[in-house]
Amino acid sequence: MSGETPAVIEARGIVNRFGDVVVHDGLDLRIPRGCIMALVGGSGAGKTVLLRTLILLREPQAGQLALFGQDALAAHGTTRQRLRQRIGVLFQGGALFTGLTVLENVLLPLREHGAVERAFLADIGMLKIRLAGLPADAAHKYPAELSGGMVKRAALARALALDPELLVLDEPTSGLDPIGAAAFDDLVRELRDLLGLTILQVTHDLDSIWHGSDMVAFLARKKVLALGTAAELAQRDEPELAAYFRQGRSLAYARQAADASRHQAHATQITGTS
Template identity: 55%
Template structure:
């Protein structure tokens, strides 16, 4: 095996502390195969970025890991527990271990922000309304939203506030694992940089593990410990930005070592975003 192989492998050693472990995953729609024998490990406590070309199956991979789409074959373990276990009670218990921020926040338009945050609490926790309201208010503070945001409806929020509200809901049950799908998409550079900073602070203060889908090179550089590159139905490589810039694959080279990649790494991430 060449020197790049073990360094940029999508899998970690068997004795590594792994939050998410995917082996031999096969997914598809009809006759179209999306992932074919995909392997990937996410280490506990890291921020793993996931990139890939349009149609490479980034969101499909995330949705399959969290059980919103059915795998055709393969194994998925989350904190050592079988994520494909058909037992409903086992699935319910496992779902409490993660939170999800979907694209655009995916807030319920007919509920206030506070009510949106309370949704997972009401599903899993038997607590009085006053306690739920207090917990929702605490999540708002955690993501940097003002107290009066809780009474507003999603339509009354800016794009950045919607993202933060969605993040507050993802944190409702204090999960150790977060899945974020294009968290800075649609935000202006300053708001995107502020959201990156928030994610990094939450990761460090709460000890979170994050699986983050993004096209934003600045986000990858600013907060990700490793980046996995999806293509050809599998993870082509997984490593640091610098390692990926030296990885000999046409798409990886074009993405990380091309003009945009060089521009993103020419200064500090926040300087690039705010320019």
């Protein structure tokens, strides 16, 4: 994606510390509008802390953060509240309220926000439930009555409640079988296309990284060490990137991508088109 596309998130020089533990030290990240970006990195690298910073649940010790072109760290009170409402979030682990049905869970943010007339609430909730790919009869079930994949979709429906422009997902496909995970990736892409969303998702799923995302931000050494397509990152020589992208199952994906690009180059040579 070109540097000309406006940024939905632009973070510069972010520092996050817990006591003596420095999690981020001068981290930069730019996410263009309409991008599906995967945020990857080892356990404890600071992915969740970064998400919490970007959605304004955590104040960094230093740095600048623009959300939708606005200085987010300088925004307070209702201005900050309005910025937050433009972001839909699916937290690590999903976290639906177990005592509420799917529909009641989805309606919660709408009720809190208070902008929707009561008469329309249920219709809007049902729309979000269907958008998240759930059958209508899931609306009146409790989370314990749903499969793991359906719980993720219900949490996604709730994240969509307030018509966000940016979706932030922390490991949305963890715990799903490969087919369920691939279906969720497809859904995320469809929603991006349909609703014009920008998506930032933490993931360890190789299929999501290689096929479900447009760009990958790789977190290491307390910053975004590399940003690019998975195929680009797999070419890099930094030991952290090589270890992540050129070992184990990742290697198969890297080889597939290299083969595909060789075939593409070969076809271009033959036909003179790209």
